[in-house]
Amino acid sequence: MSERLNYASKALTPDLSAAFELALADARDGDLAPVQHVIDGGPVAEGEIFTWEDPAAAPGRVVTEAHAATPDVVGRAVAAARAARKGWRALTGAERVEHLRCSQREFDERKVEIAGVISAETGKSRLEALGEAEEVVDLVKTYADQVEQSPESFATRMNTADPGETNTDLLRPYGAFGVIGPFNFPAALCVNMSAAALLAGNTVVLKPSAKAPRSGALIGEVLAKHVPAGVLNVVQGHAYVGQALAESDVDGIAFTGSAGVGWDLLRNLAAGPYAKPVLAEMGGKNVAVVGRTADLEAAAEGIARSAFGLSGQKCSACSRVVVHSAVHDDLVDRIAARVAEMSLAAPEDPGAFLGPVIDGVAVARFERAAELAKKDGRINAGGARPQGLEGHFVQPTLVTDLPLGHELTREELFLPFVTVTCVDSFQEALDEANATNYGLSAGVFSREQQEIDDFLDQIDAGVVYVNRRSGATTGAWPGIQSFCGWKASGSSGKGGLGPWYLQGFMREQSRTLPVS
Ligand code: NAD
Secondary structure: OOOOOOOOOOOOOHHHHHHHHHHHHHHHHOOOOOEOEEEOOEEEOOOOEEEEEOOOOOOOOEEEEEEOOOHHHHHHHHHHHHHOHHHHHHOOHHHHHHHHHHHHHHHHHOHHHHHHHHHHHHOOOHHHHHHHHHHHHHHHHHHHHHHHHOOOOOOEEOOOOOOOEEEEEEEEEOOEEEEEOOOOOOOHHHHHHHHHHHHOOOEEEEEOOOOOHHHHHHHHHHHHHOOOOOOEEEOOOOHHHHHHHHOOOOOEEEEEOOHHHHHHHHHHHOOOOOOOOEEEEOOOOEEEEEOOOOOHHHHHHHHHHHHHHHHHOOOOOEEEEEEEHHHHHHHHHHHHHHHHHOOEOOOOOOOOOEOOOOOHHHHHHHHHHHHHHHHHOEEEEOOOOOOOOOOOOOOOEEEEOOOOOOHHHOOOOOOOEEEEEEEOOHHHHHHHHOOOOEEOEEEEEOOOHHHHHHHHHHOOOOEEEEOOOOOOOOOOOOOOOOEOOEEOOEOOOOOEOOOOOHHHHEEEEEEEEEOO
8 A cells, every 4th residue: 555644534546445345354254263362472372252243234243253361361471571671671772663663564564454454343434444554654653763863762961060970861661561452543552552662662561452352463463573572462352351461560551541441540550569650541522612703614624524533433533612602503504514414334335434333332322422412402413323224323413502511511422422512702612621621632713813822822632723624633643743631631741643752651760870
């Protein structure tokens, strides 16, 4: 695949589209063996088999079978990662980059295959799945480039108070990291955390989501193949496998997932004799603020793309709009018109803009939210399950007239569901925008420079966009935007994809040595 995609891409060449369809069919019907763990460089087929079904089909179409790790399997994977720490950290940054560049090349060669597996397991549209496979490559590249630019392990020569001494400050790896990934970017986010941990000099035990085990296994297999045995291990399974990993002898955890799980991990790992690092990137309730002078066509497009792309299952999805009353009705009509044009379909349909949600639990969450919206507000578009589609499909839904502070405007739903709140001034809009515990991404649409400046100064979010038609709150890309969650959305104050992420996987050591 020579064509380069990102999350703002709107079309594919016919060749790439056809190649994707073959890869999707292979992933669905390829009669693949159950997914195994990887420990110390080799496959391990232990533990009961669990299954994952295609969310874009009637119940019963199993796309993946996988072995669920037992406590013993987790223990062995962690022991392998701990044993490999010394050798891996002894390499220079440049040597580690060489290993990871091999993975980068293989990811590049296998992008369409990876996209097919992602799409089979999550129901992602072809543009979203191929975009994710492309991001996998760019994530490794971005972090490898950063290490190349700091060849001496981020070492800083310090001042000296004694002519007989030299003082150096450096960043050193923690040791072995447990890496726990979510379902919605099942390849890219496992690669994001694992590649950063590895390039920083840590070894890894990766636990992908049980809702996309083959996606995690595929990228885990590639990463493991190009590093020494034990440096990258993979264990598969449900929440309890992540829990066992977090409670094990790892030196730190990198987690991407929901805020409830992430903050529990942080509290639990702080409760031992000393706090281990937990780099947690979590959910969002991302807002688009629309001022009275905004270009409403651009706002409607940016909001609709961010609210409904990937069926609202991006951590950066726009799930709230706060708009000035002077343009409220006009904006709502324009968003509703875009919803009416959206194609909701399975990924084999080349026109699909959004696909299914991930499982029956998400559908039940949608049905409850729609009921609540009907009772306490007004549904302007969607609000039901579509006719004639088998699988976990729900309509893109636009809701207005909810009372200020309503739970649908505060809690993350992770669905194609957006609320619009009407206010009478830009300052009120900013206050309402900040009135959630989350602080991941946010966008503003305005033609007034003062409003844009006020937004940038006051908004509590780590990823912000101004007048962005291609996505009001979504579309961050490695090396272009960083992806930092504030408040309940992140624990470290530094984001993946950006210039400070790698350093989170290292701790500082000051070295004072005699002049020889
Ligand atoms: P989740 O929290 O349910 O699961 C994430 C991972 O944690 C899975 O591998 C799961 O098996 C594991 N897990 C669950 N309970 C655990 C426990 N008690 N101990 C250890 N591990 C446990 O999240 P999800 O549904 O897979 O993903 C969606 C969530 O992730 C949303 O909230 C979304 O906003 C968030 N997310 C955030 C970012 C970001 O960068 N900020 C990116 C993607 C997704």
